[in-house]
Structure formats: structure tokens, C-alpha cells
Amino acid sequence: MKQSLQKANSLDLLDKFDPIVELRASLPFEKTDPFKVVIEEVISETEAIIGGRHTILAGTNNYMGMTFNEEAIEAAKKALDDFGTGTTGSRVLNGTYGGHKALEATIADFYGMNECMVFSTGYQANLGIISALGGKDDFVIIDADSHASIYDGCAMGNATIVRFKHNDVEHMERRLKRLPADAGKLVVVEGMYSMLGDAAPLKELLEVAKQYGCMTLVDEAHSMGFCGENGRGIAEELGVEHLADFIVGTFSKSVGTVGGFAVSNHPKFDVLRFVSRPYIFTASLPPSVVASATASIQAISRSGNRRAHLWENARQLHSGLKDAGFSMCTETAESPIIAVHLPDVMIGTRFWEQLLEEGVYANMAAPPATPAGMFLLRISVCAQHTSEQVSEIIARFKRTAEKVGLEV
Amino acid sequence: MAQTATLETIYGLIGPLNKKSVNLTPATTFASDLELDSLTVMDLVADIEDDFDIILPLNMLPDLETIGQVAEAVETIVAKG
Numbered sequence: 047m048k049q050s051l052q053k054a055n056s057l058d059l060l061d062k063f064d065p066i067v068e069l070r071a072s073l074p075f076e077k078t079d080p081f082k083v084v085i086e087e088v089i090s091e092t093e094a095i096i097g098g099r100h101t102i103l104a105g106t107n108n109y110m111g112m113t114f115n116e117e118a119i120e121a122a123k124k125a126l127d128d129f130g131t132g133t134t135g136s137r138v139l140n141g142t143y144g145g146h147k148a149l150e151a152t153i154a155d156f157y158g159m160n161e162c163m164v165f166s167t168g169y170q171a172n173l174g175i176i177s178a179l180g181g182k183d184d185f186v187i188i189d190a191d192s193h194a195s196i197y198d199g200c201a202m203g204n205a206t207i208v209r210f211k212h213n214d215v216e217h218m219e220r221r222l223k224r225l226p227a228d229a230g231k232l233v234v235v236e237g238m239y240s241m242l243g244d245a246a247p248l249k250e251l252l253e254v255a256k257q258y259g260c261m262t263l264v265d266e267a268h269s270m271g272f273c274g275e276n277g278r279g280i281a282e283e284l285g286v287e288h289l290a291d292f293i294v295g296t297f298s299k300s301v302g303t304v305g306g307f308a309v310s311n312h313p314k315f316d317v318l319r320f321v322s323r324p325y326i327f328t329a330s331l332p333p334s335v336v337a338s339a340t341a342s343i344q345a346i347s348r349s350g351n352r353r354a355h356l357w358e359n360a361r362q363l364h365s366g367l368k369d370a371g372f373s374m375c376t377e378t379a380e381s382p383i384i385a386v387h388l389p390d391v392m393i394g395t396r397f398w399e400q401l402l403e404e405g406v407y408a409n410m411a412a413p414p415a416t417p418a419g420m421f422l423l424r425i426s427v428c429a430q431h432t433s434e435q436v437s438e439i440i441a442r443f444k445r446t447a448e449k450v451g452l453e454v
Numbered sequence: 455m456a457q458t459a460t461l462e463t464i465y466g467l468i469g470p471l472n473k474k475s476v477n478l479t480p481a482t483t484f485a486s487d488l489e490l491d492s493l494t495v496m497d498l499v500a501d502i503e504d505d506f507d508i509i510l511p512l513n514m515l516p517d518l519e520t521i522g523q524v525a526e527a528v529e530t531i532v533a534k535g
Contacts, residue, residue, distance in 0.1 A: 190496060200512070207512035211500060224509050419493060 073395050080398055080410045090114065091430040096407060104425045104439055105409040107240075109382050110271040110352060111430030112302030115345055118338040125337035132332045137164075138319060141330030149340045153307050156343055157278055157293060161315040164307050164336075166328050168267055168296025169195040171306030173202060174324035175263065175292060176234060180205030184230035187221065187260065189213065191241070191417050196234055196265065202323075205232070212239070212417060215250045222258040231260040237269035237280030241416050241424060242375040243383025245269070248280050252289035263292040271300025272353045272382065272429070277346050297339045300346060305331045305339055349429075356382055356429035359436050363427055366440035371454030372447075375422065382427040385411070386443075387420060388452070394421040396450040404442040456480065456525030464525055467501045480522025506532060 070081075078097065087095035091111040092103050112118060125145060135141035150162040165171040176199030180186040184205040188196055191212040200207045208225070210218040218233070225231060233255040235246050248264065255262050266279030274282025279295070281287045291312060297305035308318075319325060331339075357379070364379035367386060375385035388394040391412065398410040401423070409424040416422055427436065447454050465478045471494055472478065476487050484490045490498065499510050502524065508531045510524075518524045 206509075208509050209496070209499075209512050217500070220504065221509060224503075224507065413491075413493075417493075419491065 074392055075395055075399055078399055078402055080395075083402075083407070088113075092428050092435060094407070096402065099403075099405055101402070101405045101407050102431075102435055102439060102442075103407050104427065104431075105407050106428070107268070107299040107426050108302060108428050108430075109268075109356060109426065110277075110300040110302065110346055110349065111428045112300065112342045112345065115302065115338075115342055117345055118302065118341040121341040122334040122338040125333040129333035131334070133330045135329060136326055137330045138326050143330075143333055143336070145333050145336040145340070146330060149336050149343075150307075152340050152343055153295075154309055156276070156347055157287075157309045159293070159309040160311050160313075162307055162309045163315075163319060163322075163325065164305060164331065165325055166305060166331055168294075168298055168306035169198075170324040170328065171294045171296070171308050172196050172265060173199045174322035175294060175308045175318065176200060176232070177202035177324070178318050178322040179203070179232050179261070179263075179292075180207075181230065184232065185225050187218065187225075187231060187233045187255075189235050189246070191239055192234065193236065193240065193265065193267070196236075199234075213244070213246055213251075215247055215254055218251065219254050219258075222254065222260065225258070227259065231258070232263060233260045234263045234265070236265040236267070237273065238266075238381050238383070240268045240383065241411055241422065242385050243268075243381040243424075244376050245273075245280055245380045249284045249286050249289075252281075252286050256289055261291045262289060263294060264290045265294045267294070267296045267299060268381065268383065270295045271346050271349075272356050277349065277353060297335075297342075301339050301342045303335050303338050303342065305335060352429045356427065359427045359429070359431050359433070360384060362433060362436045363425065363439060366437070367443060370440065370444050370447075372443065373454075375420075383424060384427065385422045385424045388423055389421070391421060393450060393452050394423070397423060397446055397452060400449050401442065401446045404446055406439055406442045406446075456522055456529055460525045460529055461521065463505060464502065464521055464528070467498060467505060468521070471498060478521060480520060480525065482521045483519050484521075485519065502528065508532060 085094045085096055091108055091113050094101050094103055133141040146164055150164050154162040165174055172195035180203035182204040185208055186200050186205045187208045189212055190209050208221050210221050235251050238245050252262050264281050269279040271277045273280050281290050292308055292310045294308045297303045360379040360382045363384050368374050373387040388397055401408060411422040411424050413419045484495055503510050506528050518527055
């Protein structure tokens with residue numbers, strides 16, 4: 047009996063991650079590690095202290111620069127005083143406050159839609175909607191470059207998952223043709239893809255999806271705030287919102303806080319509150335976050351000038367880097383995400399590291415998070431960047447290229 | 455066991471990806487024998503789908519490790535129509 051309690055020769059469950067440990071150890075970083083960056087002090091929407099250095103933030107997805115919006119901060123402080131630090135409960139139990147309902151009404155109004163559900167993160171919004179919609183006999187059709195939250199929503203649901211080549215309308219159509227005409231089908235696409243900053247041909251994708259009787263979900267996480275006249279996203283910009291049955295978004299980018307949402311005109315939409323597990327089995331957003339999101343979205347809806355400046359920044363950065371000879375991931379500035387190809391892992395890691403030393407924080411993106419094995423340096427510009435800061439980012443990119451021996 | 459014709463078609467599609475000229479058999483695995491990365495596998499799956507005019511659902515892929523398993527899955531799906 048005693049013997050059976052002795053440690054058996056069993057498998058260590060963490061052994062399967064050894065290749066990942068090896069891969070990370072093989073990256074040639076010398077001074078810093080991109081996965082362990084600590085922001086010590088935040089000076090503004092666009093500047094911080096990292097490693098004791100004054101650094102321009104150019105990789106924070108803070109597109110509209112709302113993290114220090116005065117109205118949002120005031121609203122959050124008031125909510126903290128009035129409602130406390132957290133709800134300590136699910137949306138379907140004690141976690142729905144007046145603020146949550148007001149936020150949902152604000153977003154529904156912003157999108158001109160009848161219904162809105164607020165989730166605790168953008169990740170959970172995709173997880174919650176896709177997993178609930180995709181039932182056993184249904185099909186969910188997704189773009190190959192979809193965000194992890196879309197893939198995970200598929201994995202959590204029971205539908206059959208069909209994948210088509212990134213932004214390839216014809217490739218999608220060939221697959222839709224093969225699906226049973228009478229089955230439930232959901233096409234999921236993103237308005238803007240976060241790694242390369244490339245926009246989807248949303249009009250064509252949604253029109254074909256509708257032609258084959260599919261319901262459609264558009265994730266506007268990286269396009270809300272600055273695409274379309276009111277900042278609702280690519281679907282608004284292209285005039286195809288009527289072809290989207292569901293629009294999903296996040297508060298953690300343009301809105302400047304955390305949380306997610308889904309809007310729809312579907313008359314039965316509300317039932318999802320009772321079947322979507324990532325909505326039910328988690329605590330709701332704290333009242334202060336809800337209040338700042340509400341104020342921020344209201345501010346975004348009247349931020350035409352800020353949108354215009356953001357696009358100016360994106361174009362200035364894109365053309366500046368292109369003129370300097372960098373290999374750009376998109377021909378033009380399709381979004382505030384400006385990505386540059388780097389030739390290999392060695393140059394890529396050294397470039398990222400040196401750029402941080404020069405005082406610019408951007409994102410290093412490597413496979414498998416990037417398409418087609420690409421190694422990228424990804425910048426997200428902010429509406430609060432001044433044109434001087436953008437010029438400075440370009441100058442520091444050039445200096446970094448010289449220092450790491452990248453020929454441009 | 456999958457039919458020869460199905461296997462031959464799949465061998466043909468793998469051909470250009472078979473950089474190390476591995477001898478292809480039904481037991482050949484995509485990951486360890488052919489050393490295909492996940493993105494290449496994705497393109498191969500799309501080619502197989504288009505060639506046989508079928509859908510190979512994403513949910514099914516983790517169970518398909520060898521060429522023979524893919525061929526059998528393809529035949530099952532084709533038979534179902």
C-alpha cells in the first residue's frame with residue numbers, strides 16, 4: 047500500500063511545451079525581452095517610461111487616444127465613488143447595474159441598432175456570440191487569418207468549421223457552394239486585420255455570404271472609432287452595415303478601456319444572454335469601466351477632427367517609412383496599423399530591441415501570430431500623436447535600420 | 455484502406471511541398487515525416503478540398519496525421535455527397 051503512494055514514473059504535463067521554451071531561448075535578444083516589457087510610468091496617451099527611458103508609444107492600439115479623455119476619467123471616478131470597485135457578479139445575477147444598461151443603450155444608439163450585449167472583454171464577445179450561434183448541425187465559415195477569439199469561439203461551439211483563404215471572396219464562395227442549402231450558416235469576418243492592418247473586402251464578402259443564405263458577423267475591433275463617418279467601422283465606411291447580422295467590437299482599443307460588445311437588429315438577439323456561457327459565467331465589468339466606456343463612445347461619436355488627424359498620422363508614417371525604403375505590408379495606409387516586413391528572426395528581434403533603445407515601443411510579431419510565416423514590426427498610430435512625434439518615429443526607424451544592419 | 459486513385463491525387467498535391475523528397479506512403483505523416491508547418495498544411499487542405507470539391511472541416515484536422523487518414527476522410531466525405 048505504501049509503495050503505491052510513491053512517485054510513479056509519470057509524464058510531466060509541462061514537457062509538451064519544451065519546444066516553445068527552446069524557441070524562446072533561441073531568440074537573439076540581448077538587452078530586453080518583448081514578452082516581458084514593463085511600462086513603469088505613463089506620461090500621456092503617447093509617451094511612457096520603459097526601462098527608465100522616455101519612450102514614444104507606437105504599439106498600444108490606443109487608436110483614438112481615449113485613455114486620458116477627461117470626460118471618461120471623470121465618469122469613471124464618479125462611478126467608483128457611487129458604485130464601488132466591482133459588481134462581484136454575473137450579468138444575469140447581481141452584475142447588471144444601471145450603468146451597464148446605459149452603456150448598452152449608448153452602443154446600440156451609436157450603431158443605430160436595436161440590441162446590444164456588453165461582455166467583460168472583446169475576446170469573450172466573440173467567444174460568447176460565435177459559440178452560442180454555432181450549434182451542432184450548423185456551419186461557421188471563417189477567414190484563415192481570424193483572431194484567436196474567433197478560432198476559440200469556434201472551438202467552444204459545436205458547429206462544423208469551414209476556413210477560407212484570407213480576404214479571398216472567390217475561395218469563400220467555392221466553399222459556400224459545397225454546404226447544404228438548408229443548413230444554418232454563419233460567416234465571420236473582421237473589418238480590419240490586426241497584424242498587417244489590411245482591410246477586408248467587406249462588401250463583396252457579405253454580399254456573397256447573403257447570396258448563399260448565411261448569417262454574418264463582422265468584428266470591428268480594429269476599425270471602430272476611425273472608419274466610417276461616425277467611427278462605427280469598415281461596414282459603415284463601405285455602406286454595408288445592413289448586410290451584417292451581428293457586429294462585434296471591443297473597448298480595449300479605440301474606446302481606451304476594457305470590455306466587449308455585440309450589436310444586432312435581430313428580434314431574438316436577447317435570448318443570447320441566457321445561452322452564451324462567456325456572458326453568463328464571469329463577473330460583469332466594474333462600474334468605473336462601464337462609465338468610462340460610455341463617456342468615451344459618446345466622445346468618439348463627436349470626434350470627426352480626431353479621426354481626420356489619426357488618418358493624417360497613418361498616411362504620414364506610411365509614406366515616411368516607404369520613402370525611407372522599408373518593405374511595407376500594405377501598399378497604402380489602409381488603417382492606423384502600419385506594419386513593416388523584416389527579413390528574418392535575427393534582424394527582426396535585433397530591430398525591435400534597438401528601436402526600444404532608441405525610445406520607440408512598437409510590436410514585434412512573429413509566426414504563428416502572423417500570416418504566412420512573416421516577421422513583422424507592427425506600429426499602431428494614435429490620434430494624439432503629433433506630426434512631430436510621427437516624424438521622430440520615422441527618424442528613429444531609419445537610425446535603427448542603420449544600427450542593426452538592415453538594408454533598406 | 456483508401457483507394458489508390460485517391461492516394462495518387464493527394465500524392466500529386468503534396469508533390470510541390472515535398473522539399474526533402476520523402477517517399478510518400480499512406481503512413482507518411484505531415485508533421486514529422488514531411489515537416490510541413492501549420493500554414494503549409496492549411497494551403498494543402500484547401501487544395502485537397504478544391505480538387506475533390508468537398509469541405510474538410512477544421513474540427514476534423516487534428517485527427518488527420520497521415521496521408522492514409524486524409525485519403526480515408528476524403529472518401530468518406532465524397533461518399534456522403
